[in-house]
Amino acid sequence: xxxxxxxxxxxxxxxxxxxxxxxxxxxxxxxxxxxxxxxxxxxxxxxxxxxxxxxxxxxxxxxxxxxxxxxxxxxxxxxxxxxxxxxxxxxxxxxxxxxxxxxxxxxxxxxxxxxxxxxxxxxxxxxxxxxxxxxxxxxxxxxxxxxxxxxxxxxxxxxxxxxxxxxxxxxxxxxxxxxxxxxxxxxxxxxxxxxxxxxxxxxxxxxxxxxxxxxxxxx
Amino acid sequence: xxxxxxxxxxxxxxxxxxxxxxxxxxxxxxxxxxxxxxxxxxxxxxxxxxxxxxxxxxxxxxxxxxxxxxxxxxxxxxxxxxxxxxxxxxxxxxxxxxxxxxxxxxxxxxxxxxxxxxxxxxxxxxxxxxxxxxxxxxxxxxxxxxxxxxxxxxxxxxxxxxxxxxxxxxxxxxxxxxxxxxxxxxxxxxxxxxxxxxxxxxxxxxxx
Amino acid sequence: xxxxxxxxxxxxxxxxxxxxxxxxxxxxxxxxxxxxxxxxxxxxxxxxxxxxxxxxxxxxxxxxxxxxxxxxxxxxxxxxxxxxxxxxxxxxxxxxxxxxxxxxxxxxxxxxxxxxxxxxxxxxxxxxxxxxxxxxxxxxxxxxxxxxxxxxxxxxxxxxxxxxxxxxxxxxxxxxxxxxxxxxxxxxxxxxxxxxxxxxxxxxxxxxxxxxxxxxxxxxxxxxxxxxxxxxxxxxxxxxxxxxxxxxxxxxxxxxxxxxxxxxxxxxxxxxxxxxxxxxxxxxx
Numbered sequence: 144x145x146x147x148x149x150x151x152x153x154x155x156x157x158x159x160x161x162x163x164x165x166x167x168x169x170x171x172x173x174x175x176x177x178x179x180x181x182x183x184x185x186x187x188x189x190x191x192x193x194x195x196x197x198x199x200x201x202x203x204x205x206x207x208x209x210x211x212x213x214x215x216x217x218x219x220x221x222x223x224x225x226x227x228x229x230x231x232x233x234x235x236x237x238x239x240x241x242x243x244x245x246x247x248x249x250x251x252x253x254x255x256x257x258x259x260x261x262x263x264x265x266x267x268x269x270x271x272x273x274x275x276x277x278x279x280x281x282x283x284x285x286x287x288x289x290x291x292x293x294x295x296x297x298x299x300x301x302x303x304x305x306x307x308x309x310x311x312x313x314x315x316x317x318x319x320x321x322x323x324x325x326x327x328x329x330x331x332x333x334x335x336x337x338x339x340x341x342x343x344x345x346x347x348x349x350x351x352x353x354x355x356x357x358x359x360x361x362x
Numbered sequence: 363x364x365x366x367x368x369x370x371x372x373x374x375x376x377x378x379x380x381x382x383x384x385x386x387x388x389x390x391x392x393x394x395x396x397x398x399x400x401x402x403x404x405x406x407x408x409x410x411x412x413x414x415x416x417x418x419x420x421x422x423x424x425x426x427x428x429x430x431x432x433x434x435x436x437x438x439x440x441x442x443x444x445x446x447x448x449x450x451x452x453x454x455x456x457x458x459x460x461x462x463x464x465x466x467x468x469x470x471x472x473x474x475x476x477x478x479x480x481x482x483x484x485x486x487x488x489x490x491x492x493x494x495x496x497x498x499x500x501x502x503x504x505x506x507x508x509x510x511x512x513x514x515x516x517x518x519x520x521x522x523x524x525x526x527x528x529x530x531x532x533x534x535x536x537x538x539x540x541x542x543x544x545x546x547x548x549x550x551x552x553x554x555x556x557x558x559x560x561x562x563x564x565x566x567x568x569x570x
Numbered sequence: 571x572x573x574x575x576x577x578x579x580x581x582x583x584x585x586x587x588x589x590x591x592x593x594x595x596x597x598x599x600x601x602x603x604x605x606x607x608x609x610x611x612x613x614x615x616x617x618x619x620x621x622x623x624x625x626x627x628x629x630x631x632x633x634x635x636x637x638x639x640x641x642x643x644x645x646x647x648x649x650x651x652x653x654x655x656x657x658x659x660x661x662x663x664x665x666x667x668x669x670x671x672x673x674x675x676x677x678x679x680x681x682x683x684x685x686x687x688x689x690x691x692x693x694x695x696x697x698x699x700x701x702x703x704x705x706x707x708x709x710x711x712x713x714x715x716x717x718x719x720x721x722x723x724x725x726x727x728x729x730x731x732x733x734x735x736x737x738x739x740x741x742x743x744x745x746x747x748x749x750x751x752x753x754x755x756x757x758x759x760x761x762x763x764x765x766x767x768x769x770x771x772x773x774x775x776x777x778x779x780x781x782x783x784x785x786x787x788x789x790x791x792x793x794x795x796x797x798x799x800x801x802x803x804x805x806x807x808x809x810x811x812x813x814x815x816x817x818x819x820x821x822x823x824x825x826x827x828x829x830x831x832x833x834x835x836x837x838x839x840x841x842x843x844x845x846x847x848x849x850x851x852x853x854x855x
Contacts, residue, residue, distance in 0.1 A: 159462055159465070159466040160466070162466050162467065163465075163466040163467070163469070163470040164470075166467060166470050166471050166474070167470050167473075167474045170471060170474035170475055170478065171474060171478070173478065174478065174481055174584065174587050175584065182431075182434055183434065183437055184471060185434075185471075186434045186435070186437040186438040186441070187437060187438070187441045187467065187471070188468065188471040188472065188475065189417070189438045189441070189442075190437065190438040190439065190440065190441025190442035190443075190444075190445065191441050191442070191445045191463060191464075191467055191468045191471075192468060192472070192669065193413070193414040193417050193418075193442045193445075194414070194441065194442040194443065194444070194445025194446040194449065195445055195449070195463075195464060195468060195668075195669070195672075196410060196411070196413075196414055196668050196669075197411055197414050197446050197449075198445070198446055198449030198450060198454060198460065199449075199454065199668050199671050199672070199698055200407050200410060200411060200668065200698075200700075201450070202453070202454050202697075202723075203671065203697045203698040203699065203721065204403065204404065204407045204698070204699060204700060205404070205407060206723075207718055207719045207723060208400065208403065208404060208718070209404055211718075212718075220397065221400075221404075223401065224400070224401040224404040224405060225404075227401065227404075227405050227408075228404055228405055228407070228408035229408075231405065231408040231409055231412055232408065232412060232415065234412060234416075235412070235415055235416065235419060240567075241365040244365065244366075244368075244369040244566050244567070245368065245369050245372060246405045246408070246409075247369070247409070247565055247566070248368075248369030248370065248372045248373040248376075248565065248566070249372055249373070249376055249401075249402070249405060250402050250405050250406060250409065250701070251373055251557060251565045252372060252373035252374065252375070252376035252377040252380070252557065252558065253376050253377070253380050253398060253402045253701075253704065254554075254703065255373070255377045255380075255381075255553075255554035255555075255557040255558050256376060256377035256378060256379065256380030256381040256382075256554070256558065257380050257381070257703045257704070257707075257759065258550055258551070258554040258703075259381045259551055259554050259555065260381055260384050260385075260763075261384075261703075261758045261759050261762050261763060262547050262550050262551050262554075262758060263547070263551060264762040264763070265547075265757050265758040265761070265762040265788065266543050266544060266546065266547030266550070266758065267544055267547050267548070267551075269762070269786050269788055270540050270543060270544050270547075270782055270786065271544075272786065273540070273782060273785050273786035274540065276785075276786075287529065290533075291529065291532060291533035292533075294533040294534055294537060295533050295536060295537050295540075295785075296537075297537075298533070298534055298536075298537025298538065298541070299537045299540045299541050299544075300541075301537075301541075302537060302538050302540070302541025302542065303541045303544060303545070305541075306541065306542075306545045323541070324497060325496075325497065325500055326534055326537055326538045326541075327538045327541070327542070328497045328498075328500040328501045328504070329500060329501070329504045329530060329534040329535060329538060330534065330535045330537070330538025330539050330542070330778070331501050331504075331538070332500065332501040332502065332503065332504025332505040332507075332508065332530075333504055333505070333508050333530055333531055333535040333778040334775075334778045334779070335501065335504075335505040335508075336504065336505040336506070336507070336508025336509040336512070336778075337508060337512070337774040337775060337777050337778045337794070337795065338483070338774070338775050339483055339487070339505070339509055339829065339832055340508075340509065340512060340513070340774040340795055340796070340797065340825065340829070341642060341773050341774035341775040341795055342477075342479040342480040342482075342483045343480050343483075343590075343594070343824075343825055343828040343829065343832075344641050344642045344773075344774065344795055344796035344821065344825065345473065345476050345477040345479065345480060345638070345639070345641045345642070346477045346480035346481070346590070346591075346594050346828075347594055347641060347796065347821040347824045347825060347828075348473060348477065348640065348641020348642075348644075348817075348821070349470075349473060349474055349477045349641070350594050350595055350598065350824070351598070351641075351817060351820070351821060352470070352473075354595070354598055360599075361598050361599070384763060392711070395707065396708055396711070396715050398704070399701070399704035399705070399707055399708045399715070399716070400704075400708075400715075400716075402701040402704045403699060403700050403701035403704055403705065403716070405701075406700035406701045407700050410668070410700065454672065454721075455722065456675060456676065456679060461672055461676075464672040464673075465672070465676065468637065469637040469640070469673065470637070471637075472636060472637040472638045472669070473637040473638060473640060473641065475638065476638035476639070477641070480590060480594075480828075481586070481587040481590055481591070483832070484586050484587070484589070484590040484828075484831070484832055484835060485583040485586045485587065487832045487835040487836045487839065488581070488583075488586050488835035488836070488838065488839040489583065489839060490839075491836050491839065491840075492839070492840060492843050493840055502836065506833055506836070508778075509829045509832065509833060510829065510830075510833070512797055513797060513822065513825050513826040513829050514604030514605060514606055514607075514822055514823075514826055515602075515604060515826035515827075515829070515830065517604075517605065517607050518604055518605070524607070528609070531778060531781055532781065532785070535778055535781055536781040536782050536785050539778065539779050539780075539781060539782050540782040540785075543779075543782055
């Protein structure tokens with residue numbers, strides 16, 4: 144078969160696809176053993192990723208939210224965040240590194256403040272409400288939903304008891320904590336099963352690219 | 363003294379304000395909140411860019427000192443600078459050279475790096491996942507049921523398998539994850555409180 | 571038997587790599603054609619998106635995934651946009667994960683081109699922002715407090731689709747797609763304080779962690795991993811909105827075989843391990 148017949152009909156004729164395929168195979172070469180090609184690809188990855196971040200941030204945030212409002216629209220209050228942003232970079236110069244603490248304290252403080260009421264609602268109160276839900280025992284209940292509802296309530300309580308380390312896990316408390324351990328193990332088993340699924344999916348994605356987009360052996 | 367007390371005070375004031383603003387709908391308060399939100403987004407931007415600058419500094423020092431692997435550091439540095447220059451010159455729209463760098467270099471590299479995990483998890487399944495005790499056995503049984511039940515082959519073997527895996531996910535898994543979630547939530551709240559009250563100062567680089 | 575057990579325990583791990591690699595490739599060459607049965611969590615998301623038809627309200631998608639998770643979450647995004655565009659529902663795209671900003675743009679443009687949709691009238695991409703929680707608070711009052719312009723620096727008031735969109739009250743349905751905690755932060759910082767209709771589309775790694783949110787209704791359904799995306803594609807085909815399945819469904823045969831192989835590895839590894847343990851116990855006696 145001639146190269147012309149292969150290219151386009153099976154093999155991709157887009158040179159960029161070949162570049163992508165090269166880097167894909169370069170990374171996979173690590174499975175055999177560590178090598179120069181893999182290391183070069185890895186370092187290109189690091190460099191391009193870091194450079195990409197700066198460009199995207201500039202065009203999506205710095206330019207529309209700082210430069211344009213400050214210099215074109217005259218919104219002078221933005222001088223303050225501009226100064227705070229510059230203070231962050233002081234971290235790179237040891238004698239002035241303490242200046243970076245101020246903007247960092249600002250954003251950490253904001254995050255901490257926002258987290259308290261929102262977390263209480265979403266991760267505590269709503270979850271308590273969910274555990275006490277009577278939907279499993281209502282008119283549409285079946286044997287399995289009733290059993291499931293009981294498991295849900297007592298399983299949650301036992302899990303919380305397990306994580307209470309201020310009291311030794313002895314006696315009745317210890318039995319409840321043990322049940323909590325088993326419930327947690329089932330939960331972790333579910334996570335593990337799903338994790339295997341996730342990792343395999345990522346591999347399938349690359350296989351699809353190599354076999355379809357590059358080699359053209361599948362439709 | 364002021365190098366620590368000023369940031370801690372800022373964290374206290376800002377943290378308290380942002381927690382309280384959810385309960386104060388007054389216009390003046392909300393106007394301040396809107397401005398703080400804008401500033402936070404910009405400062406976060408700089409914090410992320412700091413990472414890139416730190417990397418550049420680290421790579422440059424490595425090349426200057428000719429430490430082991432300095433040749434690879436040159437490659438990383440050149441890639442970094444080239445990407446930034448190309449991005450600022452060509453822009454970020456589709457069809458530009460910058461977008462091609464993303465689509466055909468960064469994207470496959472990142473996707474392939476993560477897909478390597480599939481091989482390692484298969485290897486770990488063979489070499490490390492042992493049913494050493496009752497808890498581990500329970501974990502493995504649940505994992506196997508989920509693995510079979512959540513793919514079409516589970517349905518093909520028997521309708522009971524996906525039904526069992528759904529039951530596991532809806533009830534014991536939800537119970538476990540809920541308990542963990544509530545624990546994590548309480549941890550987040552206590553850490554946030556410690557930051558606001560100045561007890562937790564790790565973000566200052568303070569090791570005490 | 572002893573030799574076999576020893577060989578198994580000392581097997582070079584590269585052989586397991588080869589076996590899993592072949593298991594991933596073979597079903598593409600010899601498809602098994604296994605049927606896909608949608609789960610109730612995915613059906614719930616489908617029904618909410620379907621309910622947007624004729625309302626004029628947009629489907630808001632937060633594209634918080636990057637190339638590392640694109641294989642799982644990308645097909646979900648594609649299926650959701652197909653669903654919206656087939657029904658004439660506008661799509662509003664956001665992004666809070668910088669490594670996925672360009673990927674989000676590529677995905678939106680690809681879906682829009684497939685359906686001949688016009689930018690500004692049928693869909694908009696607002697681009698990347700940091701400080702997610704802060705953006706949520708501003709968006710609750712007015713989107714424009716955070717987004718003056720879209721990804722292409724066009725003032726958003728010049729985009730026809732944005733005329734009737736101010737805050738969460740104007741969103742038809744919001745879906746957070748991602749492989750990070752961002753999908754959970756939508757609930758903590760968005761749904762919690764401001765109550766709007768929202769669902770999670772996430773990688774399989776995180777899917778089991780979010781069942782509590784589905785149970786409480788904080789997430790109205792859940793699309794988990796490539797399987798979830800395949801179920802959504804199946805629902806689209808069953809509803810007559812598409813005539814073929816997408817990438818997620820194509821990969822499921824491969825997924826099934828690989829899962830069986832991994833289970834086989836676990837069983838084989840444990841047989842070898844317990845045989846070895848038994849042999850050691852007997853030799854001590």
